[in-house]
Amino acid sequence: MNLKQLSRQEYTTRINRVMDYIRLHLDKSFDLATLAGVASFSPYHFHRIFTAMVGETPNNFVSRIKLEKAAQLLHNNPKASVSDVAFLCGFVNISSFSRAFKSHFNMTTTEFRNQDKPIYIKNGIRYSKDCKAVSKIGKNYQQINAQFYSVELNTLIIMDTKIEIRQMPQLNLIYCRHTGAFNKIGQAYEKLFKWAIPRGLVNPGTRTVTVYQDDPAVTSIDKVRQDASIIVDGNIKVDGEIGKLNIPSGKYAVGRFKIKETEFEEAWNTMCAWLTESGCQPADSPTYEYYHNDYSENPEHRFIADICIPIKPL
Missing domain, CATH: 3.20.80.10 (Regulatory factor, effector binding domain)
Known part of the structure; x- marks a missing residue:
């Protein structure tokens, strides 16, 4: 293995280590120095390297992961309050969480919880439990040919298993x-x-x-x-x-x-x-x-x- 390949592997290891650290401490706040320390880079070099390898700045990555986790919790835990979800995902107050959520998903948390949840996927199209075609959570609803709305459940769920x-x-x-x-x-x-x-x-x-x-x-x-x-x-x-x-x-x-x-x-x-x-x-x-x-x-x-x-x- 040449030096270029070894270098790429080492950088990948360090960036993965940061991603795993964020996943395990999602309820915490992160600063650049802390994440750079996990990666064993200086803050200046870590920011440039992370952005180049991941395609997002460290701050944008952390924000997206926290908000996507919050979206999962809102749908999967209907009894959980919005404030509980916000704190579990590391937001210091409900107002900052609500602003960030609406900015990222183009809807409020209430609107989000009231929309159909995608349950099934077929040919890249997502369907709710009643087989209504829906778009990805938090994105604008895509225009789908009306014929898809009449899709039968057994065309999505075809496997008989225990x-x-x-x-x-x-x-x-x-x-x-x-x-x-x-x-x-x-x-x-x-x-x-x-x-x-x-x-x-x-x-x-x-x-x-x-x-x-x-x-x-x-x-x-x-x-x-x-x-x-x-x-x-x-x-x-x-x-x-x-x-x-x-x-x-x-x-x-x-x-x-x-x-x-x-x-x-x-x-x-x-x-x-x-x-x-x-x-x-x-x-x-x-x-x-x-x-x-x-x-x-x-x-x-x-x-x-x-x-x-x-x-x-x-």
Whole structure:
């Protein structure tokens, strides 16, 4: 590996470390010096490097992540007050939160809570529970051909599978982060395995996990972060683009699917349909896909995967 590649990996590691720090301390306020310290850069260089690599200034990134988390909480926790959501996401008072939310989402928190929540996705179009086509949360409603409004539920939810509530164990993971289109995450897995295999971390029993750090109903697809991961034992020393991630134990809605690469959308729709009638709501931990096989070795090229959504009572 040449110096340019090594340098890029090290910079990626430091920026990922900052993103993980923000995620774990979302209820706090951040200043440039603190985030620069996490990245081991001077504040001046950190601002320039973060902006160049992420495409947003550190301040804009923190603000967006906080507001998108607030949007998830407002929809997923209907009993939570707006002030509670604001403080959980690190806003010092309700007025500053309300101004920031309206500026970012072009609507008030009340208007937001009253609008239909996207539940299903088909061909890039989002639908509410009653199959009304809607746009991405917080964005202006897009013009959609009227024929889509009559779409039947079974064209969105087509999979018959057993979904159950389980107590899932803690997962100790190493990951390579991918940001953007879901079907490009294979590139991150290639990097992860290229790093892990020489270190003896891959064997026939190794399981892979894709962890979703953002909600695609809220976050633009080009900014959705997904962690291509493998389960490891113990405290593994990581470097380059490889990071460490811990998924806490807890109650999850778990659905087992045997699907082709093009069928994950339907599988997630199936899970979301179940969730709306389960008496549960999403909890705050990340969702993930747990893979039981190497799909390339499957005769039908199918993934055997569990989709796992953290839950808590309504």
